[in-house]
Amino acid sequence: MKKMLLLAVTAIMMSGATFAAKDSEAKSSTHVDVIGNGYGRMYKVLYMSAPQDRVTMSIYDEDGRMVVKTSVKGKDGFLKPFRFEDMPAGEYTVVIKDDQGTYRKKFVHDPTEF
Secondary structure: OHHHHHHHHHHHHHHOOOOOOOOOHHHHOOEEEEEOOOOOOEEEEEEEOOOOOEEEEEEEOOOOOEEEEEEEEOOOEEEEEEEOOOOOOEEEEEEEEEOOEEEEEEEEEOOOOO
16 A cells, blocks of 8 residues: 555656746756645645755635745755645645745645545
8 A cells, every 4th residue: 555655656746847947957856746636635735846945835726815825944845735625626726936936836626526
């Protein structure tokens, strides 16, 4: 079971793309992804990059309202879980800002699909 989970996470990490990329080498080494499924109660935001002084992460609903905001200091990556049990269905956008720029990743949350 653990091996299958590890393989799934590795596959997701490898299949993700860099978002809002500029033509800089530092930008291309940054990776942002959302792990979970559309009906999940929990999602995990994956961020990997060169070490940064400060990274801020916000999640916005489809109306542009911020529903989550957090920051991390002095890290080269994180995997942060967020509970979406009480969140309404819709499209959400993760926005990550670091020393190199801003990255966006959209995902759909639909708790009614089982």
